Amino acid sequence: MIGYILVVISALIGVVSQMMLKHSARLPHASWWREYVNVWVIGGYILMVLSLVVNLLAIHMGVLAQEVSIIECINYLLVPVAAWIVFAEPITRRKAVAIGVILIGVVVFFL
Numbered sequence: 001m002i003g004y005i006l007v008v009i010s011a012l013i014g015v016v017s018q019m020m021l022k023h024s025a026r027l028p029h030a031s032w033w034r035e036y037v038n039v040w041v042i043g044g045y046i047l048m049v050l051s052l053v054v055n056l057l058a059i060h061m062g063v064l065a066q067e068v069s070i071i072e073c074i075n076y077l078l079v080p081v082a083a084w085i086v087f088a089e090p091i092t093r094r095k096a097v098a099i100g101v102i103l104i105g106v107v108v109f110f111l
Helices: 002-026 032-036 039-060 065-072 075-087 093-110
Strands: none
Touching (some): 002 039, 002 065, 039 065, 065 093, 075 093
């Protein structure tokens, strides 16, 4: 049970990571170098690595890799919702349909 909780935590860490990277992309940067080397980008990538480590820990605790990938697909839903909340980014009908198709594809593929 703890392994599955770790996978969900990993997914949430991934969402925060994506939001940090998006925030950095929206900021003006003084130079090309500062665009890629700043606190938001470095922090986002550190969180991505942390997410990977948490996933590996969950797999080590007995969660199947196939189950990890299924649970991680929640990011396809959570990232647009988080962007809507944090950045007021609209969830268009096209995005909603695309998210639905992705989630249906994941369910069908892993059944």
